Amino acid sequence: MQQEFKQSIDKAIHNKNLTGALGKFSEAYKVNRAKAYEGIDFEALRSTIAERKGYAAAHVDELCATFKKNAEANGAKVFQTKDPAAVRDYILQVAKENNVKTVVKSKSMATEEIHLNPFLEKEGIDVGETDLGEWIIQLAGQTPSHMVMPAIHLTKEEVSDLFSKEIDERLTSDIPRLVKVAREQLREKFLQADMGISGANIAVAETGSIVIVTNEGNARLVTSLPKIHIAVVGIEKLVESFSDIVPILRALPRSATAQLLTSYVTMISGQTPNEEGSMKNLHIVLMDNRRTEMASDPVFKEAMQCIRCASCLNVCPIFRLVGGHVFGKVYTGGIGTILTAWYDEMKSSEDIQGLCIQCGACKDVCPGKIDIPGLIMEIRRRLVKEQGIPMLQKSIFAVVNNRRLFHSMLRAASVAGKPFTKGKFIRHLPLFLADLTDGRSLPAIAPKPFRDVFQKIKQPSLPEKAVFYAGCLIDFAYPEMGTAIVEILNKAGIEVVFPEKQTCCGAPARYNGAYEVAAKNAEDNIEALLEQSDATYVISACPTCTVALDHEFIQTFESIGKTENVPRAKELAAKTIDFSTLVKKLVDEGRLTLKEGQQLGKITYHDSCHLKRTLKADQPPRELLTKAGYEMEEMFECDTCCGMGGSYSLKLPEISGSILTRKLTNIKNTGAPLVAMDCPGCVMQIRGGMDQDGSDIAVCHTAELIAKRLKDD
Amino acid sequence: MYDQFRTKAEGVSAEVHRFQTQTEAMDFILEFMKQENVSDTPNQYAVWAQCPFLEQADKGKVSDVNGLYFDINRERANQARVGISQVDWALADTGTLVQDASAIDKRLVSTLPSIHIALLPSSAVLPDMASWLSCVNPKNTGYISMITGPSRTADIERVLTIGVHGPERLVIVCVDELGGDN
Secondary structure: OOHHHHHHHHHHHOOHHHHHHHHHHHHHHHHHHHHHOOOOOHHHHHHHHHHHHHHHHHOHHHHHHHHHHHHHHOOOEEEEEOOHHHHHHHHHHHHHHOOOOEEEEOOOHHHHHOOHHHHHHHOOOEEEEOOHHHHHHHHHOOOOOOOOOOOOOOOHHHHHHHHHHHHOOOOOOOHHHHHHHHHHHHHHHHHHOOEEEEOOOEEEOOOOEEEEEEOOOHHHHHHHOOOEEEEEEEHHHEEOOHHHHHHHHHHHHHHHHOOOOOOEEEEEOOOOEOOOOOEOEEEEEEEOOOHHHHHOOOOHHHHHHOOOOOHHHHOOOOHHHHOOHHHOOOOOHHHHHHHHHHHHOHHHHOOHHHHOOOOOHHHHHOOOOOOHHHHHHHHHHHHHHHHOOOHHHHHHHHHHHOHHHHHHHHHHHHHHOHHHEEOOEEOOOOHHHHHHHOOOOEEOOOOOOHHHHHHHOOOOOOOEEEEEEOHHHHHHOOHHHHHHHHHHHHHOOEEEEOOOOOOOOOHHHHHOOOHHHHHHHHHHHHHHHHOOOOOOEEEEOOHHHHHHHHHHHHHHHHHOOOHHHHHHHHHHHHHEEEHHHHHHHHHHOOOOOEOOOOOOEEEEEOOOHHHHHHOOOOHHHHHHHHHHOEEEOOOOOOOOOOOOOOOHHHHOHHHHHHHHHHHHHHHHOOOOOEEEEOOHHHHHHHHHHHHHHOOOOEEEEHHHHHHOOEOOO | OHHHHHHHHHHOOOEEEEEOOHHHHHHHHHHHHHHOOOOOOOOOEEEEOOOHHHHHOOHHHHHOOOOEEOOOOHHHHHOEEEEEEEOOEEEOOOOEEEEEOOOHHHHHHHHOOOEEEEEEEHHHEEOOHHHHHHHOOHHHOOEEEEEOOOOEEOOOOOOOEEOOOOOOEEEEEEEHHHOOOO
8 A cells, every 4th residue: 555545544534624524424315215215115116227227338429429419419419439538628629719817617527527627727718616615625735535515625724725815814613604705706717708618417318418406506607698508528427318317316416415406407409599690619529548447347337327426435434534535636535445446547446445344334225226235346456357366465475374373373373362461352462563553452262262162062963054154264263152052053053063163254365356366265165164055044143254154255266267166156046044033033933032120220132234235134133132132223334334345454554443433332322232243353443442442332243142041941 | 286286386485376367367467567567667567478378368457567678678577577488288296397499588477587487277287297298299390498496596505595697486377268288
């Protein structure tokens, strides 16, 4: 990772204005978004959008041609190009031909993408942004930090300083007054401008129309007052039919700013008369800049379904900490990472793709139904394929893949770590490792891994068998969780089998783009876990591992073309089940009975990302704990990531730590003395955080709690 | 449907009034202009874009108003306190007005003054955008404006502020007698 990039993260995290504004916004956003979507079937709506936009992407050449024909029939001039430089030159040429001195612009990400403003300014043309946020950042000499709210990182005091300088009058930080100043200043520019430049939110091939949504009304002025209007439109904005605007306009304002509709929607379908009777000089630039290539990529074509609502930024636990500037100059957040990789170049996304913790929050809310985390993983995979795995990671994977070596190294570490270990935790590590224990204690390596403990457990011989997949954390840090699971399953009449040859689930390799390594892990595990052919289940108490067994082995093989392994991977997936779902099922079937009449007091529950969003199993643990006698007290943002993210917490400890701090606060605010979760990784993160915090809130895996609550018979 | 439209429009800070007859609506507008001190001085003008309501109105009543103009240019609209135009449809589920705004006058009076009075035939309220699609052919309608409440921004510290570039007040006057396209 570039030093410069690390520094920009550091700067952002310590910028209180930024984290404050973004944090407040993201909290309110979730509530307001839900309200805006009340009474709407979001899944159906986004399926329609995905289908319509997907169709457009698959027929992009045809739609461009249809659009051009229809818009030109309505009197517009349409210029289509693959080359960003040609877009700039075309606009300059139109400006020169018409002796344009001043331009007013309404918000357009496409023109940001091609850095149009500095280009025109160098040619002596005065360019004024008119969207309030864009104008603020233009005055500040900055770039937008958010696709919808470009100046969200600036305080009213900073805005008042900028405006004071601009109008040469000392202003206070009264927001309505500042907005008035902007109105007055920009009004003159609107009235005088020779040319208006806008973007477009939708372009309709069938009618040659462009659709622009705004709240301030600046796009109405930009497209009405100057005699020349140029709209710069990325070709991903094309849709086939006029009726396609309905689902997009239904989702875009709701997802972007939690509005039912923006104040203004402008639909322009050709020339209209100017004040003195001449016709508007209307140009529409259809800009490609690698979009056609994207549309024909089997994986990344999905990104063409984006409607630029930025909801993936608004729900991202990382974005709200670091803001947009860390991501680069134009497109930010989850989708921005993907767009940067394409519109700029793959290499530009090298650092920023690492910001994604793969929590999946954005995938859940995306109105274009884009698997954003999945596409970011694909960027990682392609980067690794191109550039290879960094040396340090390579050696780590080599160790992880060699179970015996891994064991002995961890045990050696556990001995070497002694001076820093206090009870169950490693509180401080020396030197460069200190970051790892900053704000979070690490679990001490268990003196005996679960694989050794298991051999000593005396199980009754039972007819039904289940294979237990422990995963690294339960095996080496929390063997007691494994013991609890054996105990529970035995009570249900199931004997547990622990195949010694099971190895790392491959998630660390996969999440770092090392798919070849992950595939090797998958092959080894499939062999080990399917060996016991009469087992009914393969059970895992780590959602990340469960997802690997249940979904990702198959995906990894498919990604790298090892399709011959897919049938066996599917066989394993069919048997795989997560702890709480299985135990809930056993309770429902009467094979396990919880003690009755227990009053165990308050508990709160933290949703692990993979359990909730991939396995969709957020209810079974809650039902089990409630049935056991706990009183469930839901925490704020219960399903927001804890910041662990496997090796993420090692690579970006500062971000991980800040996310954790929020989580700890939300847990404490419930007043519950106990927090449960289904993931040993989350336990490691949250238990370690509570330890450093000196809090006595108990942090437990659901398995540990349920084991104590079962009747013996 | 009208009630839903009204609730949604008021929910985004529009002011909604309903009259049975054009005469009542006209009296309301005249009184409104008086209250807002419309006069023949810069920043206090009123501008009224050509529309069916005006064609059918009692010309005597409006010709008496000092500072009310029907021939519109950007300078006059920019110095108007009140702009009046007629819209063609409304969408109940979002409280939205829809206007064929191909004529530049309609846009000048609804964008530049601080107050926009929108005349709406009561019968032109439709359930939603999907039901509106069949009412319009964009190929013959160069510029369509959808208006949902007054101009707004939240670009400074996410604080909602009304009236950035467009009107800070949107006054919707529904007139039953005005008929409509549907």
